Amino acid sequence: MDRLPGFRDFYPEPLPHPDVWSADARQYIFDKWRTMARRYGFREYDGPPLEPLELYTLKSGEEIVAQLYNFTDKGQREIALRPEMTPTLARMVAAHERNYKKPIKWFAIPQLFRYERHQKGRLREHFQFNADIFGEADVAADAELIALLIDTLRSFGLTAKDFVIRLSSRNAWQEFFTQRCPDPGKANEFYQIIDKLEREDPAQSREKLARLGFSLDEISAFIKTGQPTTELEAVLKNLSARGLSEFVRVDYQVIRGLAYYTGVVFEAFDQQGEFRAIAGGGRYDNLVKLISGGKVNLPALGFGFGDVVLLELLKARGLLPKFDGALDAFCLIEDESLRPESLKLITDLRASGLAIDYALTPAKPDKQFKRAQEMKAARTIKLERTPAGELSARIKDLRTREEKACAPAEAAQVLGK
Amino acid sequence: MDRLPGFRDFYPEPLPHPDVWSADARQYIFDKWRTMARRYGFREYDGPPLEPLELYTLKSGEEIVAQLYNFTDKGQREIALRPEMTPTLARMVAAHERNYKKPIKWFAIPQLFRYERHQKGRLREHFQFNADIFGEADVAADAELIALLIDTLRSFGLTAKDFVIRLSSRNAWQEFFTQRCPDPGKANEFYQIIDKLEREDPAQSREKLARLGFSLDEISAFIKTGQPTTELEAVLKNLSARGLSEFVRVDYQVIRGLAYYTGVVFEAFDQQGEFRAIAGGGRYDNLVKLISGGKVNLPALGFGFGDVVLLELLKARGLLPKFDGALDAFCLIEDESLRPESLKLITDLRASGLAIDYALTPAKPDKQFKRAQEMKAARTIKLERTPAGELSARIKDLRTREEKACAPAEAAQVLGK
Numbered sequence: 001m002d003r004l005p006g007f008r009d010f011y012p013e014p015l016p017h018p019d020v021w022s023a024d025a026r027q028y029i030f031d032k033w034r035t036m037a038r039r040y041g042f043r044e045y046d047g048p049p050l051e052p053l054e055l056y057t058l059k060s061g062e063e064i065v066a067q068l069y070n071f072t073d074k075g076q077r078e079i080a081l082r083p084e085m086t087p088t089l090a091r092m093v094a095a096h097e098r099n100y101k102k103p104i105k106w107f108a109i110p111q112l113f114r115y116e117r118h119q120k121g122r123l124r125e126h127f128q129f130n131a132d133i134f135g136e137a138d139v140a141a142d143a144e145l146i147a148l149l150i151d152t153l154r155s156f157g158l159t160a161k162d163f164v165i166r167l168s169s170r171n172a173w174q175e176f177f178t179q180r181c182p183d184p185g186k187a188n189e190f191y192q193i194i195d196k197l198e199r200e201d202p203a204q205s206r207e208k209l210a211r212l213g214f215s216l217d218e219i220s221a222f223i224k225t226g227q228p229t230t231e232l233e234a235v236l237k238n239l240s241a242r243g244l245s246e247f248v249r250v251d252y253q254v255i256r257g258l259a260y261y262t263g264v265v266f267e268a269f270d271q272q273g274e275f276r277a278i279a280g281g282g283r284y285d286n287l288v289k290l291i292s293g294g295k296v297n298l299p300a301l302g303f304g305f306g307d308v309v310l311l312e313l314l315k316a317r318g319l320l321p322k323f324d325g326a327l328d329a330f331c332l333i334e335d336e337s338l339r340p341e342s343l344k345l346i347t348d349l350r351a352s353g354l355a356i357d358y359a360l361t362p363a364k365p366d367k368q369f370k371r372a373q374e375m376k377a378a379r380t381i382k383l384e385r386t387p388a389g390e391l392s393a394r395i396k397d398l399r400t401r402e403e404k405a406c407a408p409a410e411a412a413q414v415l416g417k
Numbered sequence: 418m419d420r421l422p423g424f425r426d427f428y429p430e431p432l433p434h435p436d437v438w439s440a441d442a443r444q445y446i447f448d449k450w451r452t453m454a455r456r457y458g459f460r461e462y463d464g465p466p467l468e469p470l471e472l473y474t475l476k477s478g479e480e481i482v483a484q485l486y487n488f489t490d491k492g493q494r495e496i497a498l499r500p501e502m503t504p505t506l507a508r509m510v511a512a513h514e515r516n517y518k519k520p521i522k523w524f525a526i527p528q529l530f531r532y533e534r535h536q537k538g539r540l541r542e543h544f545q546f547n548a549d550i551f552g553e554a555d556v557a558a559d560a561e562l563i564a565l566l567i568d569t570l571r572s573f574g575l576t577a578k579d580f581v582i583r584l585s586s587r588n589a590w591q592e593f594f595t596q597r598c599p600d601p602g603k604a605n606e607f608y609q610i611i612d613k614l615e616r617e618d619p620a621q622s623r624e625k626l627a628r629l630g631f632s633l634d635e636i637s638a639f640i641k642t643g644q645p646t647t648e649l650e651a652v653l654k655n656l657s658a659r660g661l662s663e664f665v666r667v668d669y670q671v672i673r674g675l676a677y678y679t680g681v682v683f684e685a686f687d688q689q690g691e692f693r694a695i696a697g698g699g700r701y702d703n704l705v706k707l708i709s710g711g712k713v714n715l716p717a718l719g720f721g722f723g724d725v726v727l728l729e730l731l732k733a734r735g736l737l738p739k740f741d742g743a744l745d746a747f748c749l750i751e752d753e754s755l756r757p758e759s760l761k762l763i764t765d766l767r768a769s770g771l772a773i774d775y776a777l778t779p780a781k782p783d784k785q786f787k788r789a790q791e792m793k794a795a796r797t798i799k800l801e802r803t804p805a806g807e808l809s810a811r812i813k814d815l816r817t818r819e820e821k822a823c824a825p826a827e828a829a830q831v832l833g834k
Contacts (some may be wrong), residue, residue, distance in 0.1 A: 001472055001508055001708065003465050004496065009509050009545065012460035012523065016516030023461045039767040041774030041792070043742055044440045048424035048542070049528065050498075055418055069495075071488040072530055079421065079488075081467075091418055092426050099433030101791055103777060106429065111466065115491055125465070151767065209776030241757035242764040291418065322639040325460055340658035347659040350456040350568065359519060360557040375519055377460070 006115075006124030013323045024182045024323030026127070027365065029156075029307055030109055033129040035151040037107040040144070042131055045106045047088035049113075053078035055087045062257060069115035069124065081113035085130040086260075086302060093300075094292030095136050102135030102298075123308060125261060129279075134288070139231045142283065142301055143238035149268060149279055149303055150239075150247045152242060157312070157319040163278060165268050166251035167236070169229045170261045170282065173252070176222055186212055188259045194219065195257040223252045231264055232280060260284040264302070270313050286310030298352035328415055329395070330372030331358040332382035334365045341391060342383050345408050349381075352412035356381075373398065380410060423532075423541030430740045434581055441740030443544070447526055447722055448574075450546040453569040454524035457561070457830060459548055462523050464505035466530075470495035472504045476677060486532035486541065498530035502547040503677075503701065504718060510551050510717075511709030519552030519715075539796040540725060546696075549719030551705070556648045557683045559700065559718055560655035566657075566685060566696055573727070574736040580695060582685050583668035584653070586646045587678045587699065590669070593639055596693060600758045603629055605676045611636065640669045648681055677701040680718070687730050695730060697723035745832055746812070747789030748775040749799035751782045758808060761799050762825050766798075769829035773798075790815065798828060 003009055010023035034044070053070050070080040082088060085108055093104065108130045115124055131148055133141045146165055153163050177187050179312055193208050197219075206216040228236065228250045248266075256265040265282030269275075281303025289297045314320040329349070333342045342358065349356045354410040356393065357375060359368050372380050380396045384405075396403045406414050420426055427440035470487050487497040493762070499505060500526055508606055510521065525547045532541055548565055552556045563582055570580050587608075594607050610625050614636075623633040645653065645667045665683075673682040683697030686692075698720025706714045731737040746766070750759045759775065766773045774792060776785050789797050797813045801822075810828040813820045823831050 001469060001475070001710075003508070004467055004469060004494070007467065008467035009465070009512075010461075010463040011509065011513065011518075012462060014516075020513070021741065023463055026463070027461055037771070038743065039772045040740060041430035041744060043771060044427075044444060045429060046427040046440055048420050048426070048441070050424065051420055052418060052421060058418070071490060071492070073486070073488060074534065077421070086589035091420070092428070095426075096433035096437070099431075100429075105774075117491065136777050138778045144777060147764065151764075207442065238760065241760040243761055244764070293418075325458060326455065327458060343655065343658040344660055347564065347568075347661070354454070355456045355458060357522075360553050360561060361555045371518065 004124075006122060008123065012325075025320060026307065026310060027045050028323070029310060030127070030320065032155050033107075033109055033152060033305070036148065036155050037129070037131055040105070040131075040148045040151075041150070042107040044108060045089070045092065045111065046108050047082075047085070047092055049082055049111060050079050051082055051088060052092075053080045055091065055291070056080055056083065059087055059287065067114050067116050069113040075315070082110065083112055083114050084304065085110045085112065085128065086287065086304075089130070089132055089302070090288045090291040090300070093298065094288050094296040096251040097288075097296055097298060102228070104134040105131075106134075107131040129204060129305040130302060131305075134298045134300045137285070137299040139234045139264060140238060141299075143235045143242075144153040144302070145281065145301055145303060146235065146248065146266060147239060147242055147244055149266075149281075149305065150244050152305070153247075153278070155270065155345060156314055158313070158317065160246040161271060162313070162317055163247070163268055163270055165266050166254045167232060167248055167264065167266045168250065168254040169232055169263065170253050170255065170265050171231065171263055172226060172229050174256055176226075181213055182360060190214070191255050191259070192257055194253075194255045198253060235264060251295075254280075256280060256282055260287045260290075262286055266303070268305070274316065275282045275309050275312055278309050279303055324376035325357070325408070326355055327357055327372075327375055327377040328354040328375045329379045329381045330369045330375060330377035331356055332365065332372070332380050333362075334368070334382060335385070336362050337384070338383045338391075342409075345381070345383060345393065345411065348408075349412055349415065354412060354415055379415065381415070383408065386390065421541075422537075424541060424559070425528070425540065425542070429742075439740070441545055443724065445738065445740070446456050446727060447544070449572050450526055450569060450722070453572050454546070454548055457522070457548075457565045457568075459522045459524040459565070461525060462506070463525050463527065464499075464502070464507065464509055466499055466528060467496050468499055468505060468508075470497045472508065472585040472708070473497055473500065476504055476704065484531050484533050486530040493642070499527065500529055500531050501721065502527045502529065503549070503704065503721075506547070506549055506719070507705045507708040510715065511705050511713040514551065514705075514713055514715060520558060521551040522548075523551075524548040535689070544724040546722040547719060548722075549717060551715045551717045554702070556651045556681060557655060558716075560649070560652045560659075562661055562698065562718055562720060563652065563683060564656060564661060564666065566683075566698075566722065567661050570664075570685060570695070573731055575730070575734065577663040578688060579730070579734055580687055581686055582665040582683050583671045584649060584665055584681065584683045585669050585671040585673075586649055586668065586680065587672065587682050588648065588680055589643060589646050590672055593643075598630055604683065607631070608672050608676070609674055611670075611672045615670060617779065643669045652681060671697075673697060673699055677704045677707075679703055681824060683720070691731055691733065692726050695726050696720055729765075741793035742774070743772055744774055744789075744792055744794040745771040746773050746796045746798045747785075747792060747794035748773055749782065749785050749789070750775060750779075751785070751799060751804070753779050755800045755802070755808075759824075762798070762810065762828065765825075766829055766832065771829060771832055772792060796832065798832070800825065 006019045010021045013024045013031030068080045073079045256269045262285045263284045266279040267280040283301040285299040393408045394405045424736045428437045432443045485497045490496045671684045678699040680700030682698040682712045685695040700718040702716040810825045811822045
């Protein structure tokens with residue numbers, strides 16, 4: 001029986017098949033995400049992987065349903081597997097923001113889902129690092145969020161040669177739109193065309209824009225020559241103070257497709273232009289009000305940073321480590337009469353924080369040693385009886401082949417804990 | 418708009434409302450689970466949260482559907498949100514076991530789902546630590562798995578006064594059944610009645626058992642006086658060698674409800690009998706063969722250990738820590754002309770591994786200091802200009818009120834990284 005199309009199985013490395021994913025690499029990425037968020041003072045939250053369908057249609061309109069993994073549950077409720085985290089977060093913040101001092105800095109690592117038909121081979125789920133700030137209207141918050149994104153990318157070993165944050169302004173685009181089109185109801189359609197400019201056939205974009213009364217040429221000119229807004233200048237200055245200028249540049253090509261952005265927007269791209277956007281985000285000052293039915297009004301901003309493009313990029317740049325079980329030692333039991341004492345030693349070593357494995361059942365010494373090597377154990381440890389009848393632990397470093405003996409009670413210390 | 422009934426929102430502590438759950442406590446539990454699994458040499462895996470419905474009906478029959486969170490997807494597939502991890506794991510192991518040396522020791526921390534109607538207030542999801550061993554028929558594997566469960570419970574500060582592993586044998590029960598009933602098709606029904614004995618009205622159990630041709634009295638007698646099987650003796654001896662005897666006792670009351678168990682079974686309970694089972698598991702030597710359609714045959718065993726009962730128990734025993742943002746320092750910016758230099762310092766401190774926060778926008782010194790205290794920062798750090806015009810970092814310990822000054826470049830070291 002197979003898994004569902006578009007879903008992933010995560011196996012321990014080394015991977016048994018090109019069709020499966022690494023659980024070790026996934027955890028490596030999650031650990032870096034969580035570590036950097038905490039260094040920046042972000043606190044973790046999570047919500048349900050399922051939400052009422054309405055939470056998404058409210059914000060994005062009924063068209064969104066075509067891309068959702070939605071269904072009717074046994075209680076006849078219209079349900080969707082979450083396609084993004086922001087509506088859940090806005091719901092959670094709106095419900096209890098009074099109990100938290102502002103600014104609220106929160107992060108999550110949700111699994112997200114979509115269901116587009118006719119997209120064979122495309123993933124229907126991914127994981128995403130989400131970081132958001134609530135209750136701060138100043139662009140100092142935008143700079144803080146972008147700095148977190150930059151530092152997180154750097155924590156994987158990526159440099160300014162590998163990625164760049166393209167910074168833009170929904171405000172600038174809104175002004176551009178308003179000066180040329182009297183119908184604000186068409187703004188979202190306009191933003192979506194701009195969002196697709198880089199990926200779409202220019203003739204098609206030109207036609208779509210013309211239908212809204214815009215010329216592709218004036219838009220191309222604005223993208224090329226538009227001056228940074230005051231807010232963008234302030235973000236650049238803030239990032240410059242941090243020493244992060246080389247990682248960011250203003251680029252009005254970026255606009256973000258989703259309807260709810262209101263100010264600074266940004267996307268992280270690989271410098272060689274091989275991959276889709278690595279991450280993206282921006283300000284969405286009106287969303288909490290919308291989701292809370294007008295009860296709570298808080299400025300907000302955030303980004304989403306998925307695992308799939310990041311993995312592709314890290315692999316392509318040779319920055320993804322190889323993983324093994326990270327065993328501190330493999331305990332050899334060559335003398336079966338010492339199995340009870342060996343089990344006690346193993347228990348004690350594990351209790352002291354060491355990762356230890358051993359042969360569950362009697363096996364020849366060379367087979368046990370081979371197993372220790374296969375598992376990439378750092379060392380072997382084995383109990384021996386001295387001529388005086390006392391127990392001694394013999395520890396061998398599998399890299400240096402160096403050996404030493406010690407009392408069993410000292411083994412944890414010798415092994416480094 | 419509310420979340421769906423039976424689902425949880427996880428917030429940072431301190432919690433804003435009794436109706437929400439702690440994201441910090443959740444992560445604390447996940448960290449302990451992951452740490453202990455690794456010390457025991459278990460490798461992490463994960464599968465999709467959604468599987469074909471058939472994966473569960475195959476194993477447990479059509480009755481299981483009443484308890485599943487299942488639905489029809491847009492591609493007209495019959496889908497279920499995973500109610501347990503074992504079928505997914507058996508599917509994954511069957512697909513690629515040839516690439517892994519035996520025994521395979523794997524763990525996962527999946528979110529699991531169920532949908533029973535008419536269960537108001539009952540959770541429809543929880544998280545579960547799953548650890549399994551494949552490819553080892555000897556009870557040494559059962560002992561290893563039970564030792565992991567015991568050590569994981571101990572890692573939360575729980576002692577032999579708090580919990581006990583009740584050890585039983587599906588083999589012993591099967592023998593009991595076979596000697597008295599000629600119809601193996603009724604075995605599962607029998608096991609389920611035994612599984613519910615402790616929770617059900619005795620009159621009802623008596624009647625159900627009588628219908629299968631059993632007397633409640635002979636079953637009570639077997640539970641009281643049944644002798645440990647050879648396999649249980651071996652498990653007890655193994656655990657005794659590890660010094661873990663006090664955490665385990667044979668108790669034939671335990672049988673495990675699920676159909677697929679084949680050998681040693683066990684459940685962890687709190688010693689005061691206040692809560693439902695904390696964890697449970699056992700051998701399921703035939704499941705891989707069933708799931709793989711006969712292609713792969715591997716002995717197997719595992720346990721599931723949920724987050725909800727564990728949380729209740731840790732709270733009741735006062736063993737759940739209070740969590741805060743664990744900030745190493747809060748950077749005070751009292752002189753706004755030093756904001757750029759402060760931003761640089763903050764960036765450098767974070768890069769050195771420290772968790773740092775600060776006021777995003779200008780604020781009065783006392784307000785900043787109050788914020789540092791509210792966030793439970795360990796220390797404050799602030800840049801000052803010396804009379805000679807050089808920058809100095811003043812670090813204050815918020816517990817001891819001790820202060821010291823140093824060069825900004827040395828601040829990370831003074832702060833302990």
